[in-house]
Amino acid sequence: MAEHEYSARVVWTGNRGQGTASYRAYDRTWNVETPGKPVIHCSNDPLLGGDPTLHNPEDMLIAALSACHMLWYLHLASDARIAVQAYHDDPLAVGETDRSGASRFLRATLRPRITVPQGTDLRRADAIHHEIHKTCFIARSVNFPVDYAAEYTVA
Structure with a gap:
């Protein structure tokens, strides 16, 4: 097995001048500043008072x-000679928070909308989704179930 390294720089930007002197004295904001890539401005979950306009x-x-x-x-579609013309997904994840405040994801549903040409074998196109969990780095790393609810447009 070959190991791979991934890195990022996370920089807290929420110091209002007092640092973490008290719980309400600081913002839960930060930037992802990976060298050579655009900065991503972030906040915590809006359920916890985070900025809903930030990731x-x-x-x-x-x-x-x-x-x-x-x-x-x-x-895998390319390997199967399925010529995907468009793909977008609106995934939905469900989480829970227990009495202590600890949270976790319970499940996720990927809901891709895929456009394929006339004559595409839609059963084969759909079956590909169930093969991906064997190879997708992220899917193989999460500890909650991931379901698929794909829809196809034939154009």
Whole structure:
């Protein structure tokens, strides 16, 4: 097995001048400043008082899961000679918070909308989704179930 390294720089931007002197003295904001890439401005979950206009860790996890699935889908579709013309996903994740305040994801559903040409074997196109969990880095790393509810448009 070959190991791979991934890195990012996360920089807290929420110091209002007092640092973490008290719980309400600071903002839960940060930037992802990976060298050579655009900065991503982030906040915590809006349920915890975060800025709903900024990405939060939960957004980024479900987006990473969806993107990894999409990239593998496109690869496997190409191998199967299925010419995907368009793909977008509106994934939905469900989480829970217990009495202590600890949270976790319970499940996610990927809901890709895929456009394929006339004559495409839609059963084969759909079956690809169930192969991806064997190879997708993110899907193989999460500890909650991931379901698929794909819809196809034939154009």
